[in-house]
Amino acid sequence: MPMIKSLHLTAIRFCMFVLAALLMQSAAGSSFPSDNATGPEVAVTSAADRVFRLLVETNNDSIIGGSAFLVSGSRILATNYHVIQDGITFHIGTVDSAGNIRSIPARIVASYPQKDLALVEALDDLPGQPLELEGRYPNLAQELFAIGFPAAADIHDIVGDTPFGDPMFFAPSVLNGYVSRVLKNRWFRNQLQHQTPIIPGYSGGPLISPKGGVIGISTSIHKEANGISYAVLAADLIDLLNACSLPVRILSPSPHTSTAQVALEQPKTTPATKKDALMRSNLSVDVSDELIERANSLLDHGDIVSARLMFDYLRNHLELAEIYTGLARTYDPDILREKGILGIKGDEKTAQRYYHLAATLIRKSQSLKYDNNTPAKNSRCSNSYCELVDSAGGPYVSCTIAN
Numbered sequence: 001m002p003m004i005k006s007l008h009l010t011a012i013r014f015c016m017f018v019l020a021a022l023l024m025q026s027a028a029g030s031s032f033p034s035d036n037a038t039g040p041e042v043a044v045t046s047a048a049d050r051v052f053r054l055l056v057e058t059n060n061d062s063i064i065g066g067s068a069f070l071v072s073g074s075r076i077l078a079t080n081y082h083v084i085q086d087g088i089t090f091h092i093g094t095v096d097s098a099g100n101i102r103s104i105p106a107r108i109v110a111s112y113p114q115k116d117l118a119l120v121e122a123l124d125d126l127p128g129q130p131l132e133l134e135g136r137y138p139n140l141a142q143e144l145f146a147i148g149f150p151a152a153a154d155i156h157d158i159v160g161d162t163p164f165g166d167p168m169f170f171a172p173s174v175l176n177g178y179v180s181r182v183l184k185n186r187w188f189r190n191q192l193q194h195q196t197p198i199i200p201g202y203s204g205g206p207l208i209s210p211k212g213g214v215i216g217i218s219t220s221i222h223k224e225a226n227g228i229s230y231a232v233l234a235a236d237l238i239d240l241l242n243a244c245s246l247p248v249r250i251l252s253p254s255p256h257t258s259t260a261q262v263a264l265e266q267p268k269t270t271p272a273t274k275k276d277a278l279m280r281s282n283l284s285v286d287v288s289d290e291l292i293e294r295a296n297s298l299l300d301h302g303d304i305v306s307a308r309l310m311f312d313y314l315r316n317h318l319e320l321a322e323i324y325t326g327l328a329r330t331y332d333p334d335i336l337r338e339k340g341i342l343g344i345k346g347d348e349k350t351a352q353r354y355y356h357l358a359a360t361l362i363r364k365s366q367s368l369k370y371d372n373n374t375p376a377k378n379s380r381c382s383n384s385y386c387e388l389v390d391s392a393g394g395p396y397v398s399c400t401i402a403n
Helices: 002-029 040-048 234-243 271-279 285-300 304-315 321-331 333-338 348-367
Strands: 051-058 063-072 076-079 087-095 101-112 117-122 143-148 173-183 191-195 206-208 214-221 229-233 250-252 264-266 384-389 396-401
Touching: 040 143, 040 206, 051 076, 063 117, 063 143, 063 214, 063 234, 087 117, 101 234, 117 234, 143 214, 191 214, 214 234, 229 234, 234 384, 285 304, 285 321, 304 321, 321 333, 321 348
Parallel strands: 101 384, 264 396
Antiparallel strands: 051 063, 051 087, 063 076, 076 117, 087 101, 101 117, 143 173, 143 206, 173 191, 191 229, 206 214, 214 229, 384 396
């Protein structure tokens, strides 16, 4: 009996040893990710460091918030056009490594209104490298992460003070979702529908793939159906950046990047080209600038006939790309349709002829910016407001003097 008891105890001890070893192995396999983890949480955390709160002051002295992310260089950020369109002043909120809040002034440098895209430039350097863009369309059910600043998630104290002094106010939130489908038609040929419960404040923030690339920019939610959200795909953002000659980090090519490469553009007239044009006319610099500004204002307000007459008058005195482009827009059927113009029929052939003349002048002026085949440091829309616009002949770039 004592010998049997001894064997029994030895067997029990052996079983306990084996069980303990199995538990230790299981625990090691299910531990938290190490510092060297490479999962989506690492990529998203890294991307979140390049997403910033955008504060926009409007005409009625109110401040609205949105999201923006670093997309080119150390100062250019992407956001939604609807976030900035009514703004007067703009600030980028960020927190440095010491926990100090910084409010950096910013300005609008480019937009693509029909795609609800805009670019803003911070007036000081921002931390980190630009996010990389996935040009290709995502697959159905692909996982994604929305990063942004939902106002409803901010904590306000009982007194109701604004949280601008709280560093957590400038810490982005993250939501997880999936790609539902890509909507394809003329105006939204690459709009993304996704299943991510975004709310106001996420607008302008990136949709990140598990690998850390930007596949879209949050824009809106369905008003009558829960769980349906929309975004502009990174392909359109690549088009806008290329059109404005801004460097961009691309993980995969866009299906329509060639559009931006052949886009017509209307840059700010350089002093040399404008001086030459004025010498051949009887208009002064001030008068020509005033008339061009007035013609553009008439066009913006829908007075197509008056705008066309003024641009035509200018065309007979000056040979400038901005004049030909303005004249082309008064004939462009898509521009007239967009502005709801009735009683004036568009003429696509005439519009294309003037667009072509503008492009020819642009190519001539671009040759002045190159010396020994070395590109100038500034972009084609340097010190100008660059707008990518869809027209009957495809997208073109319109650059106007910045305020």
